[in-house]
Amino acid sequence: MPSTPPAPGPRPPAGVDPAVMAARYGRPRQGRRGVIVAAVVAALVVVAALVWQTTTAMNRTTLHTEDLGFTVQDATHVTVRFNLVTDPGATVRCTLTALNSKFTEVGFKEVVIGPVKAARTAHEADVTTTEPAVTGSVKSCEVLQP
Structure with a gap:
């Protein structure tokens, strides 16, 4: 076996x-x-x-903003100043906001910038408000694809 x-x-x-x-x-x-x-x-x-x-x-295109300041023009307008840092040739859409003393958004504006010629560019834009604002700033930015 x-x-x-x-x-x-x-x-x-x-x-x-x-x-x-x-x-x-x-x-x-x-x-x-x-x-x-x-x-x-x-x-x-x-x-x-x-x-x-x-x-x-x-x-990916680099994108960065630097708030430089704001100026309250009157009860219905605020001017927002900012630097935009991105790749030369990029076109960017930024959303600017204005806030009241209770941090409620009282103004909003979208601005299209570009194509930019330099990596760092300075910008300012007027934002219309519905009541007196105490601040204005860049809320967000995005690169627009060609």
Whole structure:
């Protein structure tokens, strides 16, 4: 009678039927190939995400604003002064706001600037208000795609 070699992996304790152990705890794993494949796939996904993020960041136009100040002209107007820092040639839309003493927005204006010729440019715009304002500033800016 030919003998079969023992199966790889941990052996059940002496006197315990391997079929009972398999039924109770499942069959022992035969290899780690699936774990290795999953790890390689996960590593490739991480590398692809980093490459995509880097490429996107390199193609993004820089944009930054610096509030320089404001002047309340009268009960219905405030002038907002600011610097715009962006890539030369970019066109930007900025939202300017005026607030009252309770920090409620009482004026709003969108201005389109550009294409700018220098990286840093100075701007000012009048914002019409519905009641006297105590401050004016740049709320947000976004680069307009050509």
